[in-house]
Amino acid sequence: MATFVQGNGHSGWSGGVATVTVGLDGIVTGWSEGARRLLGHPAPEVVGRAAADLVLDREAPEAAGLSLAGSREWSGTAALRHRDGHRVDVTLHAHPSLGGDGSPQGFVVTVTTGTADSEHDRRMVEWAFAQASIPLSTYSTTSGSWHPNAAAEGDERAVEIAGPDEDLLSCVHRVAEEGTPMRYERIAPEPSAVFTPASARHRAWIVELWPVRDPATGEVVGVGTAAFDSTDHHAARQRLALLQEAGSRIGTTLNVTRTAKELADLVVPRLADFVSVDLLESVLRGEEPTAGPVDAAVVLRRVAHQSTAEGDSVPEAAIELGGIDTYPPFSPPARSLTGGRPVLSGADDPDFARWIAGDKTRTARVEEYGFHSVMATPLRARGITLGVAVFARADGSPPFEQDDLILAEELAGRAAVGVDNARRYTRERNNALTLQRSLLPRDLPKQAAVEVASRYLPAGRGAGVGGDWFDVVPLSGTRVALVVGDVVGHGIHASATMGRLRTAVRTLADVDLPPDELLTHLDDLVIHLATDRDEVAPNEPYVVSGEIGATCLYAVYDPVSRICTFASAGHVPPAVLLPDGTVSVVRLTPGPLLGVGGLPFESTELELPEGSLLAFCTDGLIEARDRDIGLGLDRLCEALASPVPSLEVTCDTILKALLPESPADDVALLLARTRALHADQVAAWSLPSDPSIVADARAQASRQLAAWGLEDASFVTELVVSELVTNAIRYGAVPIGLRLIRDRTLICEVSDASNTAPHLRRARTYDEGGRGLHMVAQLTQGWGTRQTPVGKTIWAEQPLPVG
CATH class of the missing domain: 3.30.450.20 (PAS domain)
Incomplete structure (x- = not known):
């Protein structure tokens, strides 16, 4: 390395020798360029003149030196007159110039400036x-x-x-x-x-x-x-550069282990030949350690180490990554933890030798690599000790100095802030994930309509948990509701909003609303939630003002008719794999996002063959920076078409094909393979609006139960059929239908063309009516009513007889 600095120079005549030749008569016969520069006279002005004219004091003895006769050599001083009149003090040396016969011809006078003092x-x-x-x-x-x-x-x-x-x-x-x-x-x-x-x-x-x-x-x-x-200045600049680089290289992610590794990678080899970073177990779990220094006998876990060895291995380490070590109280790391200050130690420290001798592996490493100087620095941030960093130098490197200790302390402090930020983020993320997973279904309910499998993946470390959710809700008549949704944003607020929406969807699903009506009610709820948030004080904790936005896809599949009804609130459509291998994206009429309000939602019906596979997902699965939703849906269809042995394997295959190692957004995936109830499981009759037909209805139901081998259920079933058919004839409208479904339970349904729904009430002593539904509710495990496009259906469900 070399640097150049250029400046301006100067020139001038600041001294030297001038030569003058003088004849025997004292007349100047020669005048050198040096003499011109000395006295300022050009040669034509001087040659031919008396040399004594140049002397200020012509009467002084020294003047005779310029008019000597004879052959002797002479030296002396004189004060000469410059052409501009100022005085020039010189030393004169006169040497005779001899002719061929030895007679003097003149003199050569050497004039030098300065005096004895100047010399x-x-x-x-x-x-x-x-x-x-x-x-x-x-x-x-x-x-x-x-x-x-x-x-x-x-x-x-x-x-x-x-x-x-x-x-x-x-x-x-x-x-x-x-x-x-x-x-x-x-x-x-x-x-x-x-x-x-x-x-x-x-x-x-x-x-x-x-x-x-x-x-x-x-x-x-x-x-x-x-x-x-400038060695000291250079070393200081190097230390300053290392500190400046630490600001950009340490703490780039909210990951505890990654931050520790960034410290280790930075200081090797620029400060140490080997470095290790050990943290408290509580830090790795995101918990709050005890404030202040840590006791010496504390268990630490190795999270990062680095050395000058080639490759990724660190042969100098006595503890493997993830391993646990306990430093004895007298060791430099323990002293550093106890005092809360950095410790400089080395081979001349008895405690250092005692520490090394106490562990065979550590002794072998020190002997093999010649570690002779160690710095132990506690990782402290906000008054809390998180762990310790140990720096070491081996043979061929000089011992650490006090300046190195100050540098190590500063670097460890910066790393500690990054570790603590990552720890706090880990704690908040774990809390949010716990909330998120507690709000999602742990085990999907068993039902006859579909076989299901699901996955939920939180976003990568940078974004935090989000508001994606899915659900499977059993409905009456062996139908099932399949739900997937996504709340805009990330964090604990999105998770909490997701939980409220999922609860609302399950509540509305229990009312057996059609998909489009359910989304309309859910849209109203989101509008109310946004209004409630605006009324909360802005400084109230855990509240962020602003609107709530969410998407939702709600589908109801009926295994009897094999019809699936979809309604979307701004959500990505599902993909379907038919039994013949055809894969396509379901064409829906998407509605607005939940919370917009004022716009309708439309339903789409699709008849599915038995064994069709539906794939519901959130946009985190199919959308990324390098691809739009359309391309993502195409890749989803490709992954869905791959032959796999089970739905669980299919989930893993889809995630592996579409997601990077750390997704930028959270992902919800729900797969549902449709089943169908065949004619041997369903019996249906159309009934006239005639009270006399009630007995016929009971008889037909009993014969069907006998055909299914369910004679033990005939008594309760006949009572249910009698009550529901009677109510339909008395209060409903034609057409009237009776349907029995045999699945995991026995379901009795009576439908009519009236939209008036019955209400359960307790009859008083002298009332002639009002006891029928109460009796049905007592004899069955559940009953209800649902609206249909042409009226309503009242259903009652009872368990199958034992055996």
């Missing part, structure tokens, strides 16, 4: 470079060689930076070419140390680079470098 200052700068405590070096663009100071020569990493690092050399060449300062950062493993990748221990350097220029020409002749050790 000392220059030397001091050189000493400062050599003796600097930080690694300094210069790179010569001419020779390509490095010249480090003592600090750079004594630091192996600094020498490495100065030498073979290609990125640094590239940066040096760039500074030399562009003439601008830059910054370079280098991060690498510690020299002469063997660290595993898990230790993540690196040394960082920041190198400042700047161009070195020739004062005389301004040309870049080298590059200077200064190296600063």
